[in-house]
Amino acid sequence: MANIKDVAERAGVSVATVSRVLNGHSPVAETRDRVLAAVRELGYRPNNVARALRTARTGALGLIISDLTNPFFTELADAVEDEARSLGYSLVIGNAGERPAQQDDYIRTLLDRRIDGLLVSSAGTGSAMLSEVVASGTPLVLLDRTVPGVDAPCVRADGRAALTELAAHLAALGRRRPAIIVAPAGTPTGDERLDLFRTALAAHGIALPDERVGATPDLQHTGGRRVMSDFLDLAEPPDAVLATDNLMALGAMDELRARGLRVPDDMALVVYDDVPWFTHTDPPLTAIAQPTRELGRAAVHTLLARIEGRPADPVLLPARLVTRRSCGEPPIG
Amino acid sequence: MANIKDVAERAGVSVATVSRVLNGHSPVAETRDRVLAAVRELGYRPNNVARALRTARTGALGLIISDLTNPFFTELADAVEDEARSLGYSLVIGNAGERPAQQDDYIRTLLDRRIDGLLVSSAGTGSAMLSEVVASGTPLVLLDRTVPGVDAPCVRADGRAALTELAAHLAALGRRRPAIIVAPAGTPTGDERLDLFRTALAAHGIALPDERVGATPDLQHTGGRRVMSDFLDLAEPPDAVLATDNLMALGAMDELRARGLRVPDDMALVVYDDVPWFTHTDPPLTAIAQPTRELGRAAVHTLLARIEGRPADPVLLPARLVTRRSCGEPPIG
DNA sequence: ACCACCCGTGTAATCGATTTCGTAGCCCCC
DNA sequence: GGGGGCTACGAAATCGATTACACGGGTGGT
CATH class of the missing domain: 3.40.50.2300 (Response regulator)
Known part of the structure; x- marks a missing residue:
């Protein structure tokens, strides 16, 4: 795969210029067109790993879900994924399977991967690793389940x-x-x-x-x-x-x-x-x-607020009663 | 967060030695203990982004699923996640929502992230980007759905x-x-x-x-x-x-x-x-x-074979008829 | 006693991007 | 015409790891 150096050579400019053109930083000159042409001809795509190393931003969020096969959590994960993608983030999913040990394991690898933020719908009350997340400075938002003693906003119903x-x-x-x-x-x-x-x-x-x-x-x-x-x-x-x-x-x-x-x-x-x-x-x-999908969306927004250093309050959305026939009496509507 | 240099300083050795100790490359000497002690004291964890840049291996797999809220695919995703984790890989999930355009979008960002391999349960017949994946050299395995004209093994029932x-x-x-x-x-x-x-x-x-x-x-x-x-x-x-x-x-x-x-x-x-x-x-x-979970597992193994350059054949696992009562006649068992 | 070798370690190059700093050229103004 | 301030760009440092290469010292062989 072509890298930025290849592009620079082909366009007859320095790598710095290529980077600036691609990030829309300064130049508007005619070198710009040469760079873009070279990018097109080589099918160049920036290496996100290198970019992440330099900028300390991976553009990925982590989501720990307590049980992916539970339809409630499936829908939650789906909503989170959807919102994250539409905001330009990828989602690394970890399934805790309701096992705190596995959850801790996963959180660790997500931290090692330097995800930009973490959403956790915690299994059990395993908070050891969660406190470590807070200590590490990685933005954290709890989802659906609060965890006592962990200093992170919780989004739930x-x-x-x-x-x-x-x-x-x-x-x-x-x-x-x-x-x-x-x-x-x-x-x-x-x-x-x-x-x-x-x-x-x-x-x-x-x-x-x-x-x-x-x-x-x-x-x-x-x-x-x-x-x-x-x-x-x-x-x-x-x-x-x-x-x-x-x-x-x-x-x-x-x-x-x-x-x-x-x-x-x-x-x-x-x-x-x-x-x-x-x-x-x-x-x-x-x-x-x-309000499952709203919870997912709100969680992503809350997490982004934390990532960008904006204040992030806990979110509490009301659940609704949907009356059907399982208690007797058909609903009036 | 502490980096390898901090560890090296604290242990009084060079970064190369720290790296070698951590990757079990050569030394068994007493510097080893000093290094490990320093690692423990600082709570050091290697930065996976830097490691990935150098080694060209991210330790992440991509999974594109056509519809996450469909229970069949949920179970498939769950099985894939489980197997990937147990083999030391993380999973980046993309939900195509049965929309080819969104699928292509996702494939592109996964390639930019330099995932080690890609599993795709393709929406529609959108194969444009899939051919590009093959061309890019990223190992690809199709899951559940074949795509005509794409040169990649398919795992299905x-x-x-x-x-x-x-x-x-x-x-x-x-x-x-x-x-x-x-x-x-x-x-x-x-x-x-x-x-x-x-x-x-x-x-x-x-x-x-x-x-x-x-x-x-x-x-x-x-x-x-x-x-x-x-x-x-x-x-x-x-x-x-x-x-x-x-x-x-x-x-x-x-x-x-x-x-x-x-x-x-x-x-x-x-x-x-x-x-x-x-x-x-x-x-x-x-x-x-x-055999949903088996399909997921087999897909991960096939993908790993491709990643490691081993030959990878298509996998075809038999589906079974499970007779219950919806056609009349209770099952004999 | 000398040479070859190996083991453990350090120095420095490298991965591919972003970004700081420096500079050449240009315009403007006094 | 010379100084100040832009603009556009290049050179090089940087992020944090891995690894090729070099080197010193100990060991074993003859």
Whole structure:
């Protein structure tokens, strides 16, 4: 591949001039045309590695995602990729697979690659390496999940309004024994969703006792199914279940179907994260829709603000309740 | 961040020695310990950008995926990422969004970044830039989709056995009027699947006339739904439909449900790509399962072979028929 | 005891760009 | 006509690593 020296020789100028022409720095003279002609004839493209070394800017962003096969994160990654590209950045993706060790590993290689900034949707609470990122001065923005003790803005959705609305919805439909499937206590996201839901229900005089709070260490399908099974074995099973993740909701649905129970007749079901698939289930599931693509976009912008040294505030976008038929009563619209 | 010079000074040696120690080249002497100590004390990590410039190896692979939100490609990307990481490579992902122009754009920036190799699951038939990749000498491997006229090995699944089995399955269940939803004529993947299916059916004396071949320019949900709608409006509607992509199958299911038709009673449905979600639909869908993760792994290995100058043959892995209940008759197992 | 060799290490070139600094030429003005 | 200020450009330093080459000193062979 041709390099800048080849171009300079062919155009009969110095490499400095070529660089200046290409970066639009100073010259407007007729050498300009000669340089551009040489570039065209040789099919020259600047070597980004060399440029990055000199300018200390790689033009690449890193994204650590906790589970790429989870549709919510897929959409998030897609949105981030889209926005990054449209702003001239490439995206190096790392899949943590919900394993903190692998996440740390990945963060390290991304730092070694001198990415310009890092977006992390953190697995677990592994913050050791995250503090190191902050210390290294690499701009960092947390995505979807906060990590206590890490000094970086977080971009995520606020479920308060949606959960309040959901509590009202359930109350109006006469559901008196709600339950929730969450991540284990200690996970910031899970704790928050539980607290908000409980508070919202209380406003309608509905309790959410601990026996109807089911935690799954794996945030997966199997965990959701097991918790639902436990719920159904209670002396007084719940009449409505909120799954705080789409995979867990899938598992819960499978358990219901396996027992021959029907939604919404025997059990109301609500899912956190409105992935497109849920409009195709039977019945379509009422969902708490996070503004996924907006979150991705906002995260990129926040990160760019940090990269350019502008102030970057945390972003909190409201989630919405999307009522379908899985709690009974077709929506009015 | 500390650089190699800082380490050299602190250890009282030259930068060359530090480099040699770190790359395990020659010394085993006691300077080695001094160097390692200095590295630890300073928290030194080699700058990959500088290293890449010198060695002409970035340790990054590029992956162009035609649609990241399509679960099949998500799983493919996930598998590629996993394998690449475990072999010490990072992955720069580009989402072509089924737009050839965007794909070309992305390929160009990846080349500028001097990735060590490129995997492409090509959108459309846009091969202009792909030929340029080959010309540039960057190792290239095609994934899932062949591109005529591009001299690069392709890693993909072979549907022959599965489609043969499917034809037998449908014949045995008495389905006499099969139909297929495919990409428009001219798309290598679509053409091949149509031909194989038609041939396999013919062996059982079953015809696949053109009126039961529905093409959708968008390989999406809406296209699948529209084609299914057309099928149902035929004087003699089909009694079995093969959707050659999971999104199109979703659309087809929606149309059936909207018309109050039932699977498998009123219509048998088979989906290409066995994404996990389809085991949760009601009824679970019979599917042609491509060995997605194996494809991803094989693609990375083939690419590495090319990178290291070893011979790299095309890879063709067999797809399997997974019978569930969407054509009638529960599976025997 | 001398020579050849090898081992461990340092010096400096190199990768391909950007950027600082210096300079030649030109215009303008007093 | 000479000094000041531009403009357009080249020479060379620089980013942070790897590596070819040179060199000193110890070792072994004869």
